[in-house]
Amino acid sequence: MKERKIEPGTPLNDHKYSIVVDRKGPYMVYGRPPMKQQFIVQNEEGTSWSYRDGIEFDLEDDPVALCRCGASKNHPFCDGSHLTTNWDPSLTADNIPLLDNADVFDGPELELTDNEKYCAFARFCDAYGKVWNLVEESDDKEARELTVREANYCPAGRLKAWDKEKGEFIENRLTPSLVLLEDPQERCSGPLFVRGGIPIDDTEGVKYELRNRVTLCRCGASSNKPFCDGTHASIRFRDGLPGPHGEAKR
Known part of the structure; x- marks a missing residue:
């Protein structure tokens, strides 16, 4: 089996956490990694500057299925909507370092x-x-x-x-964890931010490059799946989780 490539600067952890991308469905997350929501915060000039924490999630199941089609009514978790919604699950990223x-x-x-x-x-x-x-x-x-x-x-x-x-x-040393990014300025929800060198595979044995910072598509519309390509902003994807002031965003 082809060995996993490792990007320079990536921390090498014990890999008790992992993610497997179902080629026709959700992200299967193993090991119950810490997961929370974070909002992109702007500076006084109106450009992105920092992150602010939102909801923290206690992952009870192992594995837990996270939505990647964008259509779940129970974000960030999969509710089976990928079986009936009109989306393309194809993993198109070339996996070149x-x-x-x-x-x-x-x-x-x-x-x-x-x-x-x-x-x-x-x-x-x-x-x-x-x-x-x-x-x-x-x-x-x-x-x-x-x-x-x-x-x-x-x-x-x-x-x-x-x-x-x-x-x-x-490269900042990041603790292995998952972040659901929210973008109040663009009024949309962003990708799944995978931090700290968590291994990502797919269900056919593809081992994606191990990296310290990875963003995975949550809206279902990226042209570089499983990775985010920013399409969530143009389609104004919203996951329905509480917004920056506690209000539901849809």
């Missing part, structure tokens, strides 16, 4: 890798100057700190900062 097809933006102290195909449209890359411009000024302390921060806040791992002197990626 993300960095293999990434563009590289060079700066004096840092390099920035960027694979736009995995963009989850969280927009942390725009805070206080676009990260692609900031990396070009990375010999300036503030620009360097912002480059590293904006790259690390990208939930999809599309962006990664490389320390040229040390010869290594600057």
